[in-house]
Amino acid sequence: MPALEGVLETVLYVDDFERARAFYEGPLGLTAVYADQRMCAYDVGGASMLLLFRRGESLKTVTMPGGTIPPHDGNGPHHIAFSIAADELAGWETRLADFGVAIEGRTTWPRGGTSGRHRWCAAAGWRYSAPASRLPPLALFLRPAGR
């Protein structure tokens, strides 16, 4: 049978688009490869796309030159996870502290993990979380300053 190669696009829906962009482009260091008034797209490590949409503004079918995109939306304190290299964990902790991003929780994963990667969890709304590997040894859950 045919195979799924991976998850290409992960999507978050946000109320405060400018604040969300400032978080992903500030402490997380992502650069938008596309942005308009409704959404923006980040290439994460050449491996994944992270899309931010203004909440409630994609509830009608979008007609594009190549076809249509059905309505979509979401809300709630969502959760996603980023991968980082294990040897960059200390650098990330310093960077996050410099930006005032507080660590909301921290978990060492019981299944360990040998790939040398850490997991970074980012919960949407305004809770963010972070580092471990594919079988991740550690997760930090972060909260930006002010919330």
Added chain:
Amino acid sequence: MPALEGVLETVLYVDDFERARAFYEGPLGLTAVYADQRMCAYDVGGASMLLLFRRGESLKTVTMPGGTIPPHDGNGPHHIAFSIAADELAGWETRLADFGVAIEGRTTWPRGGTSGRHRWCAAAGWRYSAPASRLPPLALFLRPAGR
């Protein structure tokens, strides 16, 4: 500065956990690497983890042997995208038809794409969507039978 290597975990929250599992494990052919009554985890192509959670059952902090995981949840007609190989598109269309998964929309992406991959979009709730590349040439938006 340290880098994000990719999105490791993409999460969907579902009301009908058994039906959601049947969709991801049936037509989409994923195998759970972990499952309990509250959630399950799929390894997608060795590149990404897709997690399904029963909606509303992760709203309290979870204490694990290695630490804590803050509350998280989500709802709405969410949207994610899977990557598939371009030469497997026909096989996917056949497989989806065999399982009664209808194509809700189809889009050729204006930016084209040269990697030979297609994008598969799956919107949560019960709308699913499908195939293109990292700059994807084609997206199909799918709806399982019965909705």
